[in-house]
Every structure is written in structure tokens, then in C-alpha cells.
Amino acid sequence: MSTPLLKLEAVHTHIGAYHILHGVDLEVAHGELTVLLGRNGAGKTTTLRTIMGLWHPSAGRVLFDGEDLGALGTPEIAHRGISYVPENMGIFAELTVAENMLLAARGAKRPEDIDPKRLEWVFGLFPALKRFWQHPAGLLSGGQKQMVAVARAIIEPRKLLLIDEPSKGLAPAIIQNMVEAFRELKRTDTTILLVEQNFNFARQLGDRVAVMDDGRVVHAGTMAALAGDEGLQQQLLGLSLAAHQ
Amino acid sequence: MKPSVPAAPALDALPAVRPDRVPLMLLPVLVLAALPLTGSLSTWVTLTFAGLAMGMIIFIIASGLTLVFGLMDVLNFGHGVFITLGAFLATAVLGRMTGWTESESLTRNLAAVLPAMLAAVVVAGLVGLAFERLIIRPVYGQPLKQIMITMGGMIVGVELIKVVWGPQAIPLPLPAAFRGSFLFGEAAVEKYRLIAVVVGLAVFGAMSWVLGRTKVGLLIRAGVQDREMVESLGYRIGRLFVGVFVAGSALAGLGGVMWGLYQQSVTPEMGGQINVLLFIVIIIGGMGSVGGCFIGALLVGLISNYAGFLAPKVALFSNILLMVAVLLWRPQGLYSVVKR
Ligand SMILES: Nc1ncnc2c1ncn2[C@@H]1O[C@H](COP(=O)(O)OP(=O)(O)OP(=O)(O)O)[C@@H](O)[C@H]1O
Ligand SMILES: [Mg+2]
Numbered sequence: 356m357s358t359p360l361l362k363l364e365a366v367h368t369h370i371g372a373y374h375i376l377h378g379v380d381l382e383v384a385h386g387e388l389t390v391l392l393g394r395n396g397a398g399k400t401t402t403l404r405t406i407m408g409l410w411h412p413s414a415g416r417v418l419f420d421g422e423d424l425g426a427l428g429t430p431e432i433a434h435r436g437i438s439y440v441p442e443n444m445g446i447f448a449e450l451t452v453a454e455n456m457l458l459a460a461r462g463a464k465r466p467e468d469i470d471p472k473r474l475e476w477v478f479g480l481f482p483a484l485k486r487f488w489q490h491p492a493g494l495l496s497g498g499q500k501q502m503v504a505v506a507r508a509i510i511e512p513r514k515l516l517l518i519d520e521p522s523k524g525l526a527p528a529i530i531q532n533m534v535e536a537f538r539e540l541k542r543t544d545t546t547i548l549l550v551e552q553n554f555n556f557a558r559q560l561g562d563r564v565a566v567m568d569d570g571r572v573v574h575a576g577t578m579a580a581l582a583g584d585e586g587l588q589q590q591l592l593g594l595s596l597a598a599h600q
Numbered sequence: 601m602k603p604s605v606p607a608a609p610a611l612d613a614l615p616a617v618r619p620d621r622v623p624l625m626l627l628p629v630l631v632l633a634a635l636p637l638t639g640s641l642s643t644w645v646t647l648t649f650a651g652l653a654m655g656m657i658i659f660i661i662a663s664g665l666t667l668v669f670g671l672m673d674v675l676n677f678g679h680g681v682f683i684t685l686g687a688f689l690a691t692a693v694l695g696r697m698t699g700w701t702e703s704e705s706l707t708r709n710l711a712a713v714l715p716a717m718l719a720a721v722v723v724a725g726l727v728g729l730a731f732e733r734l735i736i737r738p739v740y741g742q743p744l745k746q747i748m749i750t751m752g753g754m755i756v757g758v759e760l761i762k763v764v765w766g767p768q769a770i771p772l773p774l775p776a777a778f779r780g781s782f783l784f785g786e787a788a789v790e791k792y793r794l795i796a797v798v799v800g801l802a803v804f805g806a807m808s809w810v811l812g813r814t815k816v817g818l819l820i821r822a823g824v825q826d827r828e829m830v831e832s833l834g835y836r837i838g839r840l841f842v843g844v845f846v847a848g849s850a851l852a853g854l855g856g857v858m859w860g861l862y863q864q865s866v867t868p869e870m871g872g873q874i875n876v877l878l879f880i881v882i883i884i885g886g887m888g889s890v891g892g893c894f895i896g897a898l899l900v901g902l903i904s905n906y907a908g909f910l911a912p913k914v915a916l917f918s919n920i921l922l923m924v925a926v927l928l929w930r931p932q933g934l935y936s937v938v939k940r
Contacts, residue, residue, distance in 0.1 A: 407832060433834035445829035447822045449937060457815070458822055458833050464815050507833075 358421075360385045360515060360546050361406070366415035368405045375401045377570035378415065383515070383563075388537070388547040390557040390578065392592065393567035399550040400442050402567070403517045406548075407439045408432040419515070436514035440521065442550075444504040448493025452484055452503055455492050459507040469510065477506045480536040498529035505536065515546045522553045534559050554592060558582050566591045623895050623934035630899065634906045645787035647905045653793035655901025656800020657862060659894050661855035662878045663807060664848015670824035670888020670937065672841050674736055675743060678750035679878060680871030681757035682849045685727060686720035686856025687866040688761055691770045693719050701775040709775035713861075720853035727757075728849025732842055754875075758868050769867045772860045796858055803851065804894055811890060820844060824888040824937050880919050884926045886933030895934055896926075 359382040368376035376398050383389045391399050404410045406417055408429040417424040424432050433439070438459070447455050453466040460469045466488075478485045481502040487495060492503055501521055508516050522530050530553070537560050540547070551557040557564070561578035574581075574591050581587055631648055638644040665679050693716035694701055700712040735753040739745040774792055781788040811817035819840055823830045827837050859874065860866040881900050885892025900919050907918035914921075926934060 409828060409832070428836075429828070429831040430834050430836045433832055439832045441829070441832070445826055445832065447825050447829070449825055450818070450822060454818055454822075458818060458830070458835075461834055 358385075359383055360420060361548065362416075362418040363402070363406070364416045364418065366402075366405060366412045366417060368401055368410050369413045370401070370410060375570055376405065376412075379405075379567070379570070379572055381565055381572050381575070383546060383548050386544050386546055387562040388541055388549060388560050389563045389565060390561035391548060391550045391565050391567060392552070392554065392557060395552075397567040398570040399567055400519055401570075403439065403441075403519055403548070403550060406432075406517060407437065438508035438513045438516055440504045440508050440516070440518040442519040442523070444500050446492045446495075446500045446503055448491065450492060451489050452492050452495070453488050455503055455507055456484075456510055459510045461511065473510060473512075477510055480539055481506050481532070498525045498532075501525060501529075501533070502536075505533070509540060509545070512543075513545070515548065516540075517548050519550045520552060521549070522551065522556045530556055554588070620935070623892065626934075627895065627898055627902075630902055630906075634902070637910055638906070642785070642787035643909070645784065645789060647909055648902065649789045649793045649797070651902035651905035652898060653790075653796035653800075653862065653901070654904060655898035656796050656803075657855050657858045658874070658877060658881055658901060659800055659897035660803050660858065661852045661874065662881045662897055663803070663890055663893050664844065664851050665878055666882040666885060666888055666890065666893045667820060667824065667844050668841070668848055669882065671820065671827065671837065671844055672740065673743070674740070674841075675746050676736065676750045677747055677875065678731065678735065678752075678754035678757065679848075679852055680873075680875035681731075681754040681761075682724045682728060682852035682871070683856035683859060683874055684758060684761055684866075684868055684871035686724050686853030687772065687860035687870060688765050688770070688856075688868075689720045689723055689853070690716040690857040690860055691765070691772050691866050694772065694775075695770075701773070704776050706777040709777045713775055713778075717854055717857050720857045721850040724853025724856070725846045725850035728846045729842070731849065732845045736845070754872065758872070762868050765868075767868060769865050771864065772866050773864055774861055778861070792861065796862065799858065803854075807890055816840070816843075821937075877919065880923050882933075884923050884933055886930075886935040886937060888937045889933070889935040892933055892935035892937075 361383040363379050363381040366376055366379040367374070379402055391402065393399050401410065405412055406424065408424060408427055412425050419435055419437065456469065457463055457466050463469045483499050483502055484506055487499065492500060495503065505518065505521060521533055525533070534556065549560065558578060564576060564578045564581050565572045566574040634647070635644050638647060661683055665676060668674050668676055694712055697712040700708040703709065731753060735749055739749055778792045778795060781790045782794065811821055819830060819835055823837050823840055830837050859870065877900060881896040882893055884899065885896035899922060903918050903922050904915065907915040
């Protein structure tokens with residue numbers, strides 16, 4: 356693998372008195388989609404939040420394009436070219452879909468200022484957005500909100516997308532729409548770090564995979580290798596199934 | 601907007617956009633309900649305008665406070681000091697311009713009052729900037745300390761005001777052209793109350809425009825809902841907060857001038873006295889909601905005046921009763937916007 360776009364080296368994160376990440380090592384290669392798997396409570400969300408500067412690492416380094424993000428604030432990290440779709444989607448319910456999108460288009464003062472070509476492309480991925488453009492985002496269904504959240508992350512080109520469980524609670528039809536959208540996104544050469552629990556969804560998209568457990572990355576490799584090795588799946592993911600029964 | 605292709609209804613079903621107007625309806629309901637109770641049309645008109653004027657001034661003062669809480673969960677119990685500061689600055693400016701304030705010419709009166717308001721806005725804004733740096737910033741995210749240190753900040757501020765202007769009340773007479781009343785049939789409406797209503801509406805209009813039509817306003821509305829997400833999108837919410845704090849302090853200074861003119865007298869304690877009312881208003885309105893603050897302030901102003909006339913014994917706690925009633929109906933206040 357060439358020099359990775361994002362590299363976590365022995366990252367520890369504390370939330371208050373709790374020691375959550377116990378030395379996470381993770382590499383995300385340029386132009387690839389890396390899936391982060393792991394059981395509930397493994398530390399996936401905490402890893403994304405640490406990258407985004409919403410928690411600060413207590414030890415270790417978060418290197419993005421060679422620069423250590425550890426001491427930067429969240430807005431500065433966003434300005435380095437990282438966008439983030441949180442687990443709860445972070446939709447501004449009281450604002451319209453248009454206003455939600457406008458916030459993500461940093462240079463635009465009004466919705467009309469959003470790059471029309473890019474917007475058409477996003478509408479192509481998620482046609483529902485166009486229809487609900489002027490509606491308060493809080494009135495949308497869960498799947499539609501997820502589309503707004505992802506659309507917001509890509510309305511301007513970014514170097515890296517961090518996406519936390521986009522398939523959570525979505526109907527199969529909408530999940531398939533998401534898969535298609537991510538496939539299209541991959542064609543634009545965007546680097547993506549995707550947290551998923553839904554292995555079926557992850558398998559369709561991932562180039563590489565990392566599996567977390569108990570605040571550490573316990574396996575890293577190609578998706579192809581994991582998808583083709585039922586024993587390994589059993590060991591890594593079956594184990595996780597058993598763990599939260 | 602019509603869908604170009606008919607798609608599966610389950611995916612597209614969306615309730616019609618229906619803004620919540622029920623809280624707004626409380627105002628006409630209250631005003632109309634007061635008519636038979638007051639017994640006379642002219643008393644009713646007078647009380648209603650008194651209530652609206654008081655409500656508008658309270659709104660001008662409280663609007664910044666609700667946004668300051670909405671954006672950063674900051675409870676500023678020192679907000680009242682900006683009211684007192686604005687009012688005393690007005691006595692200083694207008695006291696030196698008695699030639700103009702006593703003139704019957706409206707232009708000359710305005711030429712005295714507008715600089716007084718400007719001075720209050722600018723100085724209160726600057727003091728607000730220092731207040732945020734020195735008093736609020738060290739206690740971000742620590743509510744208990746915030747309450748104590750902002751109260752302490754106000755006590756210190758009031759003492760400093762006493763050092764400059766003395767502890768006693770200072771008269772702040774209305775300029776000549778603002779005195780007296782307009783007569784509508786039997787009913788007399790004091791001119792200054794009408795002016796207060798107009799200024800209040802102008803402030804509300806300007807604020808609605810900024811919040812609704814500009815990117816900064818959009819960021820404020822978004823920040824009140826989810827400040828982490830605003831930061832994740834690349835905006836420094838700290839800077840936004842400082843701006844809102846300064847604007848809120850400046851508006852409290854303006855409100856202080858207007859309240860001082862309304863009372864025609866200014867005391868160092870006036871800010872502290874209104875403080876309680878401010879918190880009642882922003883709790884009624886829903887913490888972080890400017891629209892809710894507007895309705896809450898008018899409700900409080902109206903109820904204070906109606907109750908003061910109808911049942912003076914109840915008047916003292918009529919606003920608390922109003923707050924309890926609203927919270928029983930909507931525990932988050934009239935409009936709930938802060939979702940964390
Ligand atoms: N704000 C917090 N305060 C204290 N502990 C927390 C906090 N957030 C997360 N944790 C703990 O950190 C651990 C990792 O949580 P995290 O949300 O990162 O897991 P996850 O892998 O994303 O899980 P899930 O699949 O359920 O989303 C959990 O044990 C959780 O209880
Ligand atoms: Mg999670």
C-alpha cells in the first residue's frame with residue numbers, strides 16, 4: 356500500500372474518566388473505501404470522533420496527509436478536507452433540506468450559489484432530495500435523512516469521508532440506493548472510511564476492512580480476503596455476534 | 601414542487617409543512633379574553649398598549665440571552681448589568697442635551713435620543729465583549745460556576761456603575777415630543793408606548809431577517825440545534841458565539857435606554873430587577889428560540905398589566921403562574937429548538 360491518506364498510530368482516547376480506545380492502529384489508503392467493522396461498543400464511533408477532533412487522543416497520533424491532527428479543533432480538521440456523517444446523522448431538523456445543504460457548501464451564501472453541476476450530480480444519487488428541497492429536514496423519513504446527511508458530506512469535493520453506519524435502520528430498498536450512491540462516489544476517487552455492522556452492505560463496497568474489538572483494531576486486510584474466508588468471518592464477526600448475545 | 605416521476609408512495613410520503621402557530625394564537629386569545637374582564641374599552645386599550653410596550657422592551661433585552669443559551673448552554677445571570685449600563689449612559693448623554701430634549705421639535709428630540717441609544721449599544725457591546733472573555737469563557741460547560749460567576753460579574757458591574765453615577769436614582773425624562781398621549785375616541789395611548797412597540801417590532805423584524813435570510817443567521821439557527829455538527833461542517837462556533845453575545849449585550853443596552861425612558865427614572869438595581877423576568881420569558885418561549893422569546897415577552901408584558909389592574913395582589917406572581925401553565929402544557933417552552 357502506498358502512503359495512506361489517513362493513519363492512526365497507537366491512538367488512545369479517554370472520554371472523561373473512561374479509557375475507550377486502547378491503541379488503535381489504522382490505515383486508510385488513497386482512493387479506497389475502508390470498512391470498519393466490529394461489535395456494539397467496540398469503539399468505532401469513538402474512532403471516527405477522535406479523527407474528527409470531537410474527542411482528542413490522549414496518546415498516539417492521527418496523521419492526515421502527513422499532518423498530525425491531534426491538537427487541531429474540529430473546524431480546522433474539517434477544513435483539511437474531511438467530512439463527517441455521524442451515527443445520528445446530525446441533521447438540522449428545523450432547517451430545510453436546502454439550508455442543510457447550504458451549510459455544507461462553505462463558500463455559498465444562498466442555496467442558488469451551490470455549484471449547480473455538483474448539485475445535479477448529488478440529485479442524481481439521491482433524487483428524493485430534489486423533491487423535498489424546501490421541506491424541513493426533520494419531517495423526512497429516516498432513510499431520507501440519511502440521504503441528506505450523505506449528500507451534505509459530498510456537496511463539495513472532500514479528500515476523506517467518515518461515515519458512521521449509514522445503513523442503520525434503513526429498509527432494504529433504501530440500503531440498495533445507498534450502495535449505488537457509494538459505488539458512484541468511489542468512481543470519483545473519493546477516499547472513504549465507513550463504519551458498518553451490516554456485513555452484506557460492507558462486502559459490496561469495501562476495498563479493505565478493519566475489525567475492531569474492545570478499543571483496538573484486531574484485524575486488517577482486504578475485503579476480498581475476508582469475504583472469501585468463512586472461517587475468518589466466523590472468528591471475527593461470529594465472535595462478535597456471540598459477544599453481544 | 602411536483603415529483604417529475606411518480607415514485608413509490610412509501611418513499612415519498614411527507615406530511616404537509618405546517619408551521620406551529622398555536623403559541624402565536626395565545627396573544628390574540630389573551631388580549632380578547634381581557635376585554636370583558638377589564639370592563640371598559642378605553643381601559644382595555646390603555647392596558648393592552650402598556651403591556652405590548654413593556655413586552656417589546658423585554659423582548660429587546662431577552663432576545664440575546666435566549667440565543668446565548670441556545671448556542672453554548674451558557675446561563676448568563678449577569679445580563680441585567682447591560683440594561684443598567686445602557687440606562688445610565690442614556691442619562692449621561694441626554695442629561696447633557698436638555699436643550700434638545702426639552703425642545704418641542706421631534707427632530708431635535710431624535711437628535712438627542714438616537715446618540716444616547718447609539719452610545720448604549722456601542723458601550724454595552726464592548727463591555728459584553730470583555731464580559732465574555734473574562735467571565736464567561738473560563739467557565740464554558742460548567743453550569744453551576746456559570747451561574748455564580750455571572751451573578752458575581754453583575755454585582756461588580758453594578759458597583760462600578762455606582763462609582764461612576766452614584767447609588768441614587770437619576771431621573772430620565774422623556775423628550776418633549778415623546779410625552780403625552782394619542783387619543784383614540786375615549787382611549788388614551790401614551791405616545792412613548794407606541795414608539796416602544798414600533799422599535800420592538802423593528803428589532804424583531806431585523807433579527808428575523810438576519811436569522812432567516814443570511815448565512816450567519818443560518819449558522820446561528822443550526823448551532824442552536826447541534827453545535828457539534830456545525831463545527832464538523834467547518835465553522836468555528838466559538839466566534840459565532842462571541843458575536844451573538846456582543847449583539848445580545850448591545851441589545852440589552854438599547855433595552856435599558858428604552859426601559860429607563862419608560863420608567864422615566866434609572867436606578868442601579870433596575871437590571872437586577874428585570875433579570876428574573878428575562879429568565880421567565882426565555883423559559884416560556886423555549887430556550888434558544890427567538891420567536892418563542894418574542895411571544896413570551898409579549899405574554900409577560902400583557903399579563904403583568906392586566907393582572908396589575910384586575911388583581912394587584914396576584915400581579916406579583918402572575919408571570920410565574922404563566923410560566924408554570926406554559927410548562928405544564930409544553931415542558932420545553934412554547935417552541936423547543938435545543939435538541940441535545
Ligand atoms: N460519551 C461517552 N461517555 C462514556 N462512555 C462512552 C461515551 N461514548 C461512548 N462510550 C463508551 O465507549 C465504548 C465505545 O463506544 P462507541 O460508540 O465508540 O462504540 P461503537 O463501536 O460505535 O458501537 P455501536 O456499534 O453500538 O455504535 C462503549 O463502551 C461506550 O459505552
Ligand atoms: Mg457507533
